Structure formats: structure tokens, C-alpha cells
Amino acid sequence: MSAVSPPAPVVYEASGLAKEFDDGRVAALQGVDFQITAGEFVAVVGPSGSGKSTLLNMLGLLDSPSSGSLKYRGDEMAALPDPARYRAREIGFIFQSFHLLGTFTVTENVQIPMFGQGLSAKAREARAAELLDSVGLSHRVNHLPVKLSGGERQRAAIARSLANRPGVLLADEPTGNLDSKNAAAVMELLAQLQRDHQTTLVLVTHDREVAAHASRMLTMRDGKILSDSATP
Amino acid sequence: MTFLTIVFRDLWRRPIRTALTMLGIAIGIAAVIALVGMASGYEKGIVKQLDVIGIDVIVSNMEGGLMPKAFDEAIRDQVAALPDAADVTTVFMQMLSVEDAPMIMVSGREWGGFTWEKLTVVEGRMPHDASERAVVLGTMAAEMLQKNVGDPLQIETEEFTVVGIVDGHSLVENGAIILALPLFQEASGYEGRVNFIDIRVPTDASKERVEALCRKIEESFEGLRAVRASEVVGTSQGFKIAKAMSWSTSILAIIVGIFGVMNTMLMTVFERTHEIGILLALGWKKRMIMGLILAEAAVMGLLGGIIGVLLGAATLAILGTLPEVRGLLEPDLSQGLILKAILIAVCVGIASGLYPAWRGARLSPSVALQG
Numbered sequence: 083m084s085a086v087s088p089p090a091p092v093v094y095e096a097s098g099l100a101k102e103f104d105d106g107r108v109a110a111l112q113g114v115d116f117q118i119t120a121g122e123f124v125a126v127v128g129p130s131g132s133g134k135s136t137l138l139n140m141l142g143l144l145d146s147p148s149s150g151s152l153k154y155r156g157d158e159m160a161a162l163p164d165p166a167r168y169r170a171r172e173i174g175f176i177f178q179s180f181h182l183l184g185t186f187t188v189t190e191n192v193q194i195p196m197f198g199q200g201l202s203a204k205a206r207e208a209r210a211a212e213l214l215d216s217v218g219l220s221h222r223v224n225h226l227p228v229k230l231s232g233g234e235r236q237r238a239a240i241a242r243s244l245a246n247r248p249g250v251l252l253a254d255e256p257t258g259n260l261d262s263k264n265a266a267a268v269m270e271l272l273a274q275l276q277r278d279h280q281t282t283l284v285l286v287t288h289d290r291e292v293a294a295h296a297s298r299m300l301t302m303r304d305g306k307i308l309s310d311s312a313t314p
Numbered sequence: 315m316t317f318l319t320i321v322f323r324d325l326w327r328r329p330i331r332t333a334l335t336m337l338g339i340a341i342g343i344a345a346v347i348a349l350v351g352m353a354s355g356y357e358k359g360i361v362k363q364l365d366v367i368g369i370d371v372i373v374s375n376m377e378g379g380l381m382p383k384a385f386d387e388a389i390r391d392q393v394a395a396l397p398d399a400a401d402v403t404t405v406f407m408q409m410l411s412v413e414d415a416p417m418i419m420v421s422g423r424e425w426g427g428f429t430w431e432k433l434t435v436v437e438g439r440m441p442h443d444a445s446e447r448a449v450v451l452g453t454m455a456a457e458m459l460q461k462n463v464g465d466p467l468q469i470e471t472e473e474f475t476v477v478g479i480v481d482g483h484s485l486v487e488n489g490a491i492i493l494a495l496p497l498f499q500e501a502s503g504y505e506g507r508v509n510f511i512d513i514r515v516p517t518d519a520s521k522e523r524v525e526a527l528c529r530k531i532e533e534s535f536e537g538l539r540a541v542r543a544s545e546v547v548g549t550s551q552g553f554k555i556a557k558a559m560s561w562s563t564s565i566l567a568i569i570v571g572i573f574g575v576m577n578t579m580l581m582t583v584f585e586r587t588h589e590i591g592i593l594l595a596l597g598w599k600k601r602m603i604m605g606l607i608l609a610e611a612a613v614m615g616l617l618g619g620i621i622g623v624l625l626g627a628a629t630l631a632i633l634g635t636l637p638e639v640r641g642l643l644e645p646d647l648s649q650g651l652i653l654k655a656i657l658i659a660v661c662v663g664i665a666s667g668l669y670p671a672w673r674g675a676r677l678s679p680s681v682a683l684q685g
Contacts, residue, residue, distance in 0.1 A: 142595065144678075144679045144680040166599040166602075168597075169597040170597020175596065181592045181595075183592065186320075189315075190319070195597050197320075197598065197602065203316050206315070207315070246597070
């Protein structure tokens with residue numbers, strides 16, 4: 083008799099998830115259903131306007147659905163009592179245009195999500211140093227973002243997304259503003275962090291090459307999921 | 315990095331705008347310090363003068379402008395006959411323009427009355443008697459009028475000789491021209507009239523006995539008010555008006571400051587919509603966003619308040635040297651006033667930040683991120 087490992091817990095579960103804008107004139111999501119389990123690396127691909135960023139915003143509780151259900155670890159997300167706590171503790175965001183705060187140094191940017199989490203200033207600094215070291219930016223801690231290359235900025239943003247040890251990373255076109263060399267390096271870093279920390283990673287991209295790093299690919303068009311398959 | 319680092323970094327982002335906004339608050343606070351400090355200086359000056367002379371009760375007609383209206387000096391003897399009126403003297407005091415001084419206190423005092431007692435001759439002598447056409451000048455009055463012993467001095471149309479320079483041990487006394495009552499009554503055309511009766515009570519008189527004396531005077535002489543010296547400033551209509559005016563002007567200046575900070579903070583929120591979106595996406599709670607904006611507004615208030623206190627103190631110092639003010643009051647900058655002014659400034663900052671903070675905190679993260 084062989085040992086069977088228990089199935090990974092479901093992190094996200096969507097059913098009939100829809101989102102409309104402009105009083106229903108624009109249907110960004112049209113009743114999508116999917117499940118994402120813990121530790122998965124899922125790429126959501128599709129052309130512009132397919133609804134992939136809208137979906138990511140809902141996973142990150144930056145937006146709420148017009149109808150349907152979206153659950154996080156069994157709890158309806160729309161009913162979560164403290165959305166800010168969820169965003170701070172459960173997820174880490176990585177954006178296409180990095181969204182680092184220009185007046186703060188790299189280490190300060192990494193510390194920003196740690197405010198309000200009960201950490202002392204020393205603990206925040208130590209954690210930021212550790213994260214920046216893990217993304218290879220320990221030599222850039224006191225630089226302002228403007229002094230960094232695109233690849234370095236995205237690595238700083240990745241370090242920031244890990245500030246509160248989230249279970250889920252949500253990345254919106256993380257290589258969209260990078261050249262191919264930096265894009266490859268960032269994707270390698272993300273994949274490695276996902277493997278090392280067993281983090282659930284949901285990545286939105288229109289680039290199939292980037293999506294190939296994932297283990298599963300959701301293909302979207304016109305607010306619907308066209309296919310849900312393992313990457314080759 | 316602490317929360318305050320974020321606050322200061324945000325304020326430093328637009329240093330000129332931050333400085334100008336703080337200056338707006340500072341001007342309001344400087345107005346508070348200068349105006350209230352002047353009113354308070356006036357109050358302290360009067361209190362000290364009464365204390366130095368040793369007056370227990372003051373009788374005056376509270377009608378009138380800068381000085382109480384004059385009344386018949388014959389009332390003095392009737393007041394002196396009342397129990398507990400141990401020592402009584404009359405004074406006729408006016409604020410006049412004398413020679414080069416635009417406004418100076420001239421005090422005609424009953425000859426031999428106790429109001430002469432505490433004057434210490436610094437130079438020259440006291441007048442020989444009530445008929446000598448002589449005046450003594452308080453040290454500051456001598457300086458303001460640029461007079462020495464022996465110089466002539468013209469009051470209204472009459473000429474007198476300065477026979478002495480005296481130290482009255484209080485600013486009001488030192489800023490005055492002092493002469494015998496009949497001379498001043500004649501010079502000013504108020505023969506037989508005075509506007510103050512000063513009373514000393516027996517040393518063992520209780521507060522109740524003094525109050526009883528005051529009531530008795532008010533009942534006996536219609537239109538006159540008798541107040542204990544310690545209460546004279548608080549009950550003075552002129553002082554109440556001066557205090558109300560100083561605070562009203564200050565409040566107007568503060569309101570201007572409030573709108574200035576509110577405008578700056580609203581602009582800051584609009585400019586930082588995108589940044590607020592990032593903070594919300596990174597898990598900052600709405601109350602943290604509110605706290606950040608309010609803290610920035612409060613810090614501007616605090617720094618503006620400190621600058622305002624310095625500006626106000628400088629204004630007070632300058633005002634204290636003006637000929638219109640010198641000798642009449644000593645601008646007062648007490649610790650209590652400084653603390654009150656800074657507290658007002660911080661409250662102004664917080665009050666001005668409330669609406670912008672609310673606007674910032676209610677931004678939708680997804681919309682703000684696009685902003």
C-alpha cells in the first residue's frame with residue numbers, strides 16, 4: 083500500500099465571479115470559476131482587456147465583485163472583516179511599474195508594509211535587510227529608487243512584497259517594464275522564491291514565455307476563462 | 315525608519331509649500347502672542363502698580379473711554395467717613411499727548427495722599443507743596459519726554475517745571491507724569507473733579523469686611539463702583555473689551571491659518587492619490603492613512619506654532635519700544651501663553667487635516683493606484 087499525500091488546501095475558490103464597470107456597460111469578468119491551491123504557481127494570460135488584471139485586483143481585495151463568489155481559504159472575501167489586514171498579512175503585491183515610493187530609500191520601501199504589524203523599528207530594519215539580501219540588493223539598501231535600474235527596482239518590489247511573509251504573491255505583469263535579460267532574471271527570482279517558501283503565486287502576463295515559468299496557466303479572453311491547463 | 319520619518323519625509327517633499335503653510339499658521343500664532351501678550355501686559359502692569367502703591371479698594375465711575383469718567387471730589391470725604399476706609403486719597407488720571415509723547419499717563423494726586431509714598435526720588439526732589447507748579451516724572455516718562463530736572467514741561471496749555479525724576483517701582487508709575495491734584499485739575503479744566511478714590515483698609519480687615527465696604531460705597535453713591543484692587547482689572551470694562559478684541563483678532567488669524575493648512579493638505583492628498591493607493595495595496599489601514607495625514611498637519615501646526623511664538627515674541631519686543639506703548643504696559647510673554655499658543659497651533663493643524671485625511675482614507679485602492 084503506497085502513502086497518499088493529502089491534497090493541498092484550496093486558497094482561492096471562485097464561482098460565477100463577475101465584475102461590471104460603467105453601470106454594467108463594461109463586463110470585465112463574466113462568471114468565471116476556478117480554484118487555486120496552496121503552493122501553486124498560476125499564470126493568468128490573455129490579451130489586454132481580457133479581465134486578467136481585474137481578476138488579480140479581486141484576489142488582492144483591491145476591488146470587489148459585482149456578483150458571484152470568491153473565497154479565500156473558505157471565507158467569502160467580500161465579507162472579510164478587515165481587508166487591510168488581509169492585504170498586509172496574507173498577500174504580497176508586485177506591480178508592473180514597481181510602485182516604489184520615490185522619496186524613500188530601498189530599505190525604507192521594503193519596511194513600509196511592516197508598519198502596523200507590531201514590529202519594532204529595529205525588527206523592521208533587520209527584516210528588510212534580510213529580504214534585500216535574498217533578492218541580491220544588499221548593496222543598494224540606502225539608494226533611492228530613482229538610482230536603481232528597472233531590474234533592481236522590481237527586485238526591491240519583490241522584497242517588499244515578502245515583507246510580512248505572505249502566503250500568496252500576486253504579480254501584475256512583473257516583467258512588463260523590463261528588458262528581456264532583466265525579465266528573465268526577475269522570473270527566475272520569483273520562481274525560486276515561490277519554490278523556497280512554498281508560496282502561492284498568481285502571475286498575470288500577456289507574455290507566454292513568462293507564463294511558461296508557471297505550473298498552471300489560465301487563459302482569459304473577454305472576461306472569461308478559455309482554458310485552464312498545466313504548462314507544458 | 316519610524317512613522318515620524320514618513321511624516322517628515324512627506325513634508326520635506328515640497329519644502330517651500332510646507333514652509334509657506336507653516337508661515338500661515340505662524341502669523342496667526344504670532345497675532346495671538348502679540349495681542350494677548352499686550353492685553354496681559356496691561357493687566358499685569360495695573361496689578362503691579364496697585365500692589366506697589368498699596369491700594370486695597372478703588373472707587374471709580376466705570377463709564378467713560380480709556381479712563382473712567384470724572385466725578386465730584388467732595389465724595390472723597392463721605393467715603394473717608396465709612397468704617398474700614400482707613401486711608402483715602404483721590405487721583406485724577408488722564409492719558410494725554412504731552413509735547414513729543416503721543417500718549418502718556420498724567421496723574422494728579424491729592425497732596426499728602428498715600429499714592430506719593432512709594433515714589434523714590436532718583437534725581438532732583440519732590441514738589442515742596444501742592445501749589446508749586448512742579449511735576450515729577452517716572453524714569454521711563456523722563457526718557458520718553460527727554461526731560462531732565464529743571465526742564466519746563468507743557469501739559470495742555472499750562473507750563474510746569476520738572477523738579478524730580480522718580481522710581482515708582484512699577485511700569486505704569488514709571489511711565490507717568492505726576493503732579494499735585496489741583497494743578498492738574500486746573501490744567502485740564504476739571505476743577506473739583508477726580509476719577510479715582512483709592513482706599514486702604516485696616517491691615518486686619520477681612521475679605522468680607524472689604525466687600526462690605528465696597529457694597530456700602532456702591533449703595534451710597536449712585537454711578538460709582540468700588541472694587542477690591544485684586545479684581546480691578548478683571549472687572550474693568552475697558553480691559554474686557556481689549557481682551558475680547560485681542561482674542562477675536564487672533565481667532566480670525568487662526569481661521570485663515572486653518573484654511574491655509576486645509577488647502578495644503580487637500581493638495582497633498584490629491585497629489586498623492588497614487589501613493590495612497592500603493593499604501594492601501596500594501597496593507598495600510600484607512601486609519602493609518604488618516605493618521606499619516608493628520609500627523610503631517612499636526613507637525614506643520616507644531617512647527618508653525620513654534621515659529622509663531624518666536625515671531626510673536628519679536629513683535630512684542632518691537633511693540634514694547636513704540637512710543638505709544640512704552641510706559642503704559644510691559645508686553646507679557648508668559649509660559650502659559652506660549653503653551654496655549656502652541657497647543658492652539660497643533661489643534662489648528664489637526665482640525666485642518668481632518669477633512670483631507672478623511673478624503674485620503676476613503677480612496678478606493680484600485681482607483682487610487684491608477685491615479
